[in-house]
Amino acid sequence: MFLLVFFLIPFGFALMISFAQTAIHVPPYTSIVSISPDSRIDLSLHLGNYKYLFTDEVYAIAYLYSLKTAFFSTLICLVLGFPMAYAISRTSKSTQNVLLLLIILPFWTSFLLRVYALEGIIRENGLINSALLWLGLIDQPLKIMRTSLAVYLGIIYSYLPFMVLPLFATLEKLDHSLLEAAADLGSRPWRAFVDVTLPLAMPGIIAGSMLVFIPAVGEFVIPTLLGGPDNLMIGRVLWDEFFGNRDWPVASAVAIVFLVLLVGPIALYQHYQAKELE
Amino acid sequence: MKEGPSAFLITVLCAGIAILYIPMIVLIAYSFNASALVSVWGGFTTAWYATLLHNDQMLDAAWLSLKIGIVASTCAVVLGTLAAIALVRFRTFHGRFLLTSMVNAPLVMPEIITGITQLLLFVAMFNLLGWPHRGFTTIVLSHVAFCTAYVTITVQSRLASADRSYEEAAMDLGASPVRAFMDTTLPLISPALASSWLLSFTLSLDDLVISSFVSGPGASTLPMVIFSKAKLGISPDVNALASLIIGIVGICVIAAGVLMRRTERQRLADAQLASD
Structure with a gap:
C-alpha cells in the first residue's frame, strides 16, 4: 500500500513531465505543425526548419551573443560575488544571518520588478545620469539603456545573489587552520589564497557560475526591457519567432538546438559530477 | 579563530549590497512622486496607490x-x-x-x-x-x-x-x-x-x-x-504596484527569517536538552 501510493503517484507525475519535454523531440508530435499554415507535412519540413536555422545567420549571431553575454556576466558576478561571500563568511554568526537575509531578500522579490527598477536608474533621465550631470562629470546624459551595457548590468544585478549564496555555503565550511598552516609555512596571503582557498571553493564557484550562466543564456526579460534592437539574445529570438512570426516549428527548432548545445553538456557534466561523488 | 574581513572585502560587500538595493529604493521613492513625469520630483503623494485601486485590469490580474x-x-x-x-x-x-x-x-x-x-x-x-x-x-x-x-x-x-x-x-x-x-x-x-x-x-x-x-x-x-x-x-502606477509588492515580500521574508531562527534555536535547545 505504502509502496503503491508513494511509487505510482510521483512516477506518474514524472511521466507527465517527461512528456512535456519529449513533446517536440518526437516527430509524431509535429502534428502540432498543422496549426501553422505554412508547413503542413511532418518530417521533411521539420528538417527544413533546422536547415533554415543554419542558413539564416540571425540565429548564429543570437546564439553567440547569448553565450558571450552570459559568459562575461557570469565572470563579473564571480569577481564581485566572491569577495562578498568571503566577507560574509568572515563575519560573526549573527551578522552573517542579517547579511544573508539582505542577499536573499532581492531573490524573493519579483525578478521582473527588479529589472524594471533598474530601468528607472539607468534611464536617460534616471538617477545615474542625473547624479553625474549634477556633479558636472558629464555634459549630456550617458546612453546606457538599450545597449549591451544595460543588458550586462541587468543580468549582474538580477543574478548576483545566485552567485553569492553557493559561494558562501562553501566558503563558510572552509577550514581556516589550513590558511594559517600555509602562512606558517611562509606563504604570502595571496599565494595562500590561490593555493588553498580557491581550490576548496571550487564546488561553490562551479555551482554559482552554473546558476548564473544557465538562466542568463536563455534570458528573455532583460534584453527585451533593457537592451536595444542589437542585443539579440536567443531567448528573445525564440519569443519573437513564436509570438511575433507565429512560426512555431522554427521556434521549436531553435529551442531544440539550444537545448542540445547548452543543456546537453551541462547535464552530462552534472551526471559525471554525481558519479564522482559516489 | 576567525579573523574579521579586511577593509577591501567590506567595501566590496557594501558595494554589492548597494547595487542590489539602490534600484528598489529609488523605485519606492518615485512611487510617491506627485509629478507624472517620472524624472521630475513634484512632491509627495499617494495618489498613484489610489489609481491602482481603480485599475480593474491590474486587480483582476493580481487576483488571478x-x-x-x-x-x-x-x-x-x-x-x-x-x-x-x-x-x-x-x-x-x-x-x-x-x-x-x-x-x-x-x-x-x-x-x-x-x-x-x-x-x-x-x-x-x-x-x-x-x-x-x-x-x-x-x-x-x-x-x-x-x-x-x-x-x-x-x-x-x-x-x-x-x-x-x-x-x-x-x-x-x-x-x-x-x-x-x-x-x-x-x-x-x-x-x-x-x-x-x-x-x-x-x-x-x-x-x-x-x-x-x-x-x-x-x-x-x-x-x-x-x-x-x-x-x-516607466509609469507611476507600476512604480506604486512594484513598491507595494516589494514591501509585502520584504516584510514576509524578514518575518519568516525571524521565525525560522526562533524555531531553529528552539530545535537546538531541544536537542541540547535531549542529549543532556
Whole structure:
C-alpha cells in the first residue's frame, strides 16, 4: 500500500513531465505543425526548419551573443560575488544571518520588478545620469539603456545573489587552520589564497557560475526591457519567432538546438559530477 | 579563530549590497512622486496607490496570480513531497534515474524552453483529448511542474536528515506505515514543507515567461500585465504596484527569517536538552 501510493503517484507525475519535454523531440508530435499554415507535412519540413536555422545567420549571431553575454556576466558576478561571500563568511554568526537575509531578500522579490527598477536608474533621465550631470562629470546624459551595457548590468544585478549564496555555503565550511598552516609555512596571503582557498571553493564557484550562466543564456526579460534592437539574445529570438512570426516549428527548432548545445553538456557534466561523488 | 574581513572585502560587500538595493529604493521613492513625469520630483503623494485601486485590469490580474499561486504551490508541495519520499526512502526502484532527472530538469532548463515545450504539450493534449483549455488550468499545471522540482529538492534534503527511528518506533507500537509517517516524520519535515510552499508561491507569482507561453486569451497574470506596461517605459502606477509588492515580500521574508531562527534555536535547545 505504502509502496503503491508513494511509487505510482510521483512516477506518474514524472511521466507527465517527461512528456512535456519529449513533446517536440518526437516527430509524431509535429502534428502540432498543422496549426501553422505554412508547413503542413511532418518530417521533411521539420528538417527544413533546422536547415533554415543554419542558413539564416540571425540565429548564429543570437546564439553567440547569448553565450558571450552570459559568459562575461557570469565572470563579473564571480569577481564581485566572491569577495562578498568571503566577507560574509568572515563575519560573526549573527551578522552573517542579517547579511544573508539582505542577499536573499532581492531573490524573493519579483525578478521582473527588479529589472524594471533598474530601468528607472539607468534611464536617460534616471538617477545615474542625473547624479553625474549634477556633479558636472558629464555634459549630456550617458546612453546606457538599450545597449549591451544595460543588458550586462541587468543580468549582474538580477543574478548576483545566485552567485553569492553557493559561494558562501562553501566558503563558510572552509577550514581556516589550513590558511594559517600555509602562512606558517611562509606563504604570502595571496599565494595562500590561490593555493588553498580557491581550490576548496571550487564546488561553490562551479555551482554559482552554473546558476548564473544557465538562466542568463536563455534570458528573455532583460534584453527585451533593457537592451536595444542589437542585443539579440536567443531567448528573445525564440519569443519573437513564436509570438511575433507565429512560426512555431522554427521556434521549436531553435529551442531544440539550444537545448542540445547548452543543456546537453551541462547535464552530462552534472551526471559525471554525481558519479564522482559516489 | 576567525579573523574579521579586511577593509577591501567590506567595501566590496557594501558595494554589492548597494547595487542590489539602490534600484528598489529609488523605485519606492518615485512611487510617491506627485509629478507624472517620472524624472521630475513634484512632491509627495499617494495618489498613484489610489489609481491602482481603480485599475480593474491590474486587480483582476493580481487576483488571478494569487489564485494560481495558491493552487499551484499547494499541489506542488504534495507532489514534491511524495517524490522526495520516493527518492529518499527507496534507494533503488524502477525509474529512479528517470525521476531524478525529471526533478532536476526544470532547474537546469531555461524558462523559455520549458514554456515552449509545455505549450506544445498542452496544444497536443487539447487536440487529442479536448482538455485543457489554455488559461487558468494550463498556467496552474505548468507552475505545478516547475515548482515541484524546487519542493522535491528542499524536502529531500530535510527528509534525508530526519531521524527514521521515531517512525520505526511508532510502527513497533502498532501504527500503520501511513499513520506512523503522518504522526512522526511529517511534523519533523513541516518547516521544509512550509518554506517550500512559500518558495513555490513566490516563484509562481513571479513567473512571466512560462505563463506567457501557456496562457490563453483573457488570462493575464500580474507579471504579464506589468511586463506589457514596462515595455512601454516607466509609469507611476507600476512604480506604486512594484513598491507595494516589494514591501509585502520584504516584510514576509524578514518575518519568516525571524521565525525560522526562533524555531531553529528552539530545535537546538531541544536537542541540547535531549542529549543532556
